[in-house]
């Protein structure tokens with residue numbers, strides 16, 4: 001998504017208590033960044049304007065959450081949405097950061113014990129030569145499988161038919177087990193589904209929302 005530059009974004013983010021400026025410094029030590037280090041730790045990849053993580057972290061305060069996006073312009077809106085959702089409390093169970101997810105292993109390690117991953121409406125990259133940038137591309141799934149705790153689930157949603165069908169194949173190719181699969185959330189959706197900004201937009205356009213829940217096969221999960 002194209003967004004106008006927001007010169008105020010970085011200074012506002014750096015002044016925020018739950019924004020992490022140098023994520024790689026916490027590799028293997030993420031749990032200690034939260035007031036309750038033993039709480040299950042979840043990851044949202046490509047959080048955009050953050051309304052999903054704002055609602056999820058408020059609904060399930062017993063968990064900790066890391067939300068990542070590559071654009072400060074998005075993260076500053078995520079910061080505001082989280083603050084608004086959690087006011088007057090402080091969002092102690094969320095950390096947001098600017099990072100390229102293709103390099104996730106430089107900031108996260110298996111010992112961080114990620115319990116689950118959310119990928120909502122990631123860029124579909126429809127051209128063949130760009131597909132390797134999809135957040136569900138096989139090499140990405142292999143990386144997530146190396147990072148998460150055994151039995152962890154990945155929750156994926158999209159409006160894009162090509163990305164949905166390919167992602168199902170990517171899961172199968174990389175040995176992930178598909179636990180839930182829907183090509184139309186109007187018929188069957190995730191339990192207690194929280195809508196994202198893009199989800200609301202696509203639903204308003206009448207586009208069916210698709211989703212898959214999968215977990216790494218036993219070989220990857222035992223890593």
Ligand SMILES: C[S@@+](CC[C@H](N)C(=O)[O-])C[C@H]1O[C@@H](n2cnc3c(N)ncnc32)[C@H](O)[C@@H]1O
Pocket residue numbers: 001045046047048049068069070071074099100101102120121122123196197198199
């Ligand atoms: C289409 S938006 C979806 C936003 C939100 N998840 C939603 O459902 O409304 C995709 C988001 O992923 C982010 N993104 C795309 N590629 C990324 C990457 N390699 N690393 C981090 N963020 C990325 C974009 O900046 C954008 O905010």
